[in-house]
Amino acid sequence: MKRIFSGAQPTGGFHLGNYLGALRNWVELQREYESFFCVVNLHALTNPQDPKELAAKTREVARLYLAAGIDPEVSTIFIQSDVPEHAELAWILNCIARVAELERMTQYKDKAAKQREGVGAGILNYPVLMAADILLYKTDLVPVGHDQKQHLELTRDLAERFNRDYGETFRIPEAFIPKVGARIMSLSNPQKKMAKSDENPQSSIALLDDAETIRRKLKRAVTDSGTEIRFDETRPALTNLLTIYRLLTQRTPQEIEEHFAGKGYAQLKGELADVVVEFLRPFQERVHGISDEELERILESGRERASGIARATMEEVKNRLGLHGAHSRN
Ligand code: AQP
DSSP: OOEEEEEEOOOSOOBHHHIIIIIHHHHHHTTTSEEEEEEOHHHHTTSOOOHHHHHHHHHHHHHHHHHHTOOTTTEEEEEGGGSTHHHHHHHHHHTTSOHHHHHTOHHHHHHHHHOSSOOOHHHHHHHHHHHHHHHHTTOSEEEOOGGGHHHHHHHHHHHHHHHHHHOSOSOOOEEEOOSSSSSOBOSSOTTSBOOTTOSOGGGOOBTTOOHHHHHHHHHHOOOOSOOOOSOOTTOHHHHHHHHHHHHHHTOOHHHHHHHTTTOOHHHHHHHHHHHHHHHHHHHHHHHHHSOHHHHHHHHHHHHHHHHHHHHHHHHHHHHHHTOOOHHHHO
16 A cells, blocks of 8 residues: 655644645545654744643644544554654755755745744754655655645655665655645735744634634635636635635535626625534534543554654664664674
8 A cells, every 4th residue: 555644733723724735635545545644743843832832732733633534543643753763864864955955945935034033954954854754654645735845846856865875765755736725825915825824813714713713804804806706816815715615615616606606705705704614613523522532542553653664764774874773783
């Protein structure tokens, strides 16, 4: 069975973009692939975190995976820092990565531009840790949103470089980027993607937002000029709202345009709010229905399964590099 690996950071409010761009596809793919879904808490350290909040968010993201439909009987759910091989392989890959190629990453450039007091080295090295996450599991497919495309290309380059220099070790992974929903845009600025790190809470709908907040955010969402409700690339704010509506109702663009013919933005926003609230209600109930004990049991069994594979890959990598510890000489 081929493998998939993906993850999300336990930072900020997990939003509809994360669900529609990534999580939704994990749920669909999990029965066709041996699946590993990680809460990437080491990635979260690239920005300052409150330790208590980070620990709580890490559990919350694991709950969101389960509530979305990740089945722990068929998929492995685990926390990145529980498997130390992620950081170990990241160091090794850092030694074959070039500073110039990391500096070319658009996400690094965007984040570096925003830092006032010097950019943390972790922000530059972020995609190398992501490469380690993926390569440790000899992953075939990585279901992610569009923003991760460039990082996945870097992962492939690092794997190919390692294989060329030290012998065939890593599988070269492919990205799985959905045709629709790979880039859900901010509600307050349709030129920017919906992001957890956005300082404006109005810009995204968090999966744990209550009904009133969702209605208010959608009511205030920016729109474009023009009145006709139709999918139109020249009207990105409207198209973003329609794309969310499309994915949650599973109706075709034609059906949606017919449905909204002669109606205005207020009607669209109101109906979209109903759809989002109805979608999130059972989802939120499931999040709160998972007991702490059950969650810990799932994460522990995930840690064990992930560790077994990660350890075997690291053994192979160390052998390739001549890093033999005392135990491996016996
Ligand atoms: N707007 C989006 N539309 C579609 N997919 C998205 N993803 C993120 N934003 C969108 C995908 O969600 C997965 C988890 O990504 P993440 O944890 O990095 O979330 P984020 O919202 O991107 O978080 P941040 O804190 O705002 O991080 P930065 O600033 O690093 O982007 C991924 O598969 C991602 O593609």
